[in-house]
């Protein structure tokens with residue numbers, strides 16, 4: 001039993017520009033706003049965490065500004081003066097007194113794991129039971145909004161040995177336009193790359209059936225969230241109807257969602273995200289439900305920067321090989337970084353950071369430069 005207590009929790013909004021416009025069905029991003037959490041223990045150890053979403057309130061019900069207020073006003077006071085070593089007890093305390101808010105809780109769970117890891121000299125993956133791999137494959141998302149630009153970007157990434165799997169963001173244009181766009185990119189890349197699409201909930205079931213039929217014929221490997229998040233029955237029917245697998249993303253946040261989908265006959269694939277599930281430890285509950293149900297896995301991102309990305313990598317590393325790999329490219333979409341040593345991307349993947357905790361350190365000058373002052 002340790003008598004180290006949680007002493008102080010600070011939250012900062014940090015705005016980092018993207019390297020190009022990133023066009024999704026519901027928003028176009030030019031900047032990523034991260035909530036950075038600094039959690040200090042009574043022995044002086046500091047744990048860092050990140051809570052990020054996409055496009056303010058465009059993606060989900062928690063905005064960056066809302067996450068900051070939720071942590072400052074509700075969640076941090078539940079943690080201050082509590083012993084830091086028992087994550088299970090701390091999570092139960094948060095979940096008992098605050099419903100939902102999985103993005104905010106994910107940032108805090110990350111900071112708690114980082115602090116405990118640093119204190120005990122263990123990596124976050126070790127705290128979660130141990131890493132089964134140290135280099136993870138990473139896909140790249142083509143979302144410039146322009147077909148030829150996307151093709152050029154794909155070839156560049158492929159030739160640099162950065163990425164060999166690509167996800168195309170569709171759903172903002174008509175189905176026919178999208179199918180032409182995807183077909184042209186797949187035809188240009190041929191068999192050297194896996195091409196997948198993410199519709200981000202943009203289609204109804206009938207539109208999805210028409211679109212997926214054409215995408216399957218074009219050689220697409222995976223179709224992510226074609227229909228709205230809560231249309232479980234529709235997503236399950238599409239998964240049963242087509243050979244090309246469906247990847248549930250917005251539909252599956254945590255273990256409860258995963259169980260409901262699997263029990264209802266969905267058997268294809270789940271996108272794991274630490275933010276949707278409430279943290280690097282909580283997301284593993286969903287992963288284990290999926291594995292028990294025979295549903296394959298994908299390591300997903302909310303386009304977090306290096307801190308959130310490192311946290312997710314520690315969780316994915318405990319699972320061994322994921323059928324659909326990962327998309328932990330968030331830091332590469334941003335023009336700059338707020339950690340001292342960026343993550344090491346090479347050979348179509350990224351290294352699991354080493355050292356105690358997350359294995360990444362804040363760059364105080366960069367943090368100071370990009371933090372929002374209000």
Ligand SMILES: O=C(O)C[C@H]1C=CC(=O)O1
Pocket residue numbers: 054141143198200249300301302303327
């Ligand atoms: O999957 C999403 O819906 C969100 C995110 C992940 C990659 C990307 O480009 O956007």
Ligand SMILES: [Mn+2]
Pocket residue numbers: 198200224225249250271
């Ligand atoms: Mn998605």
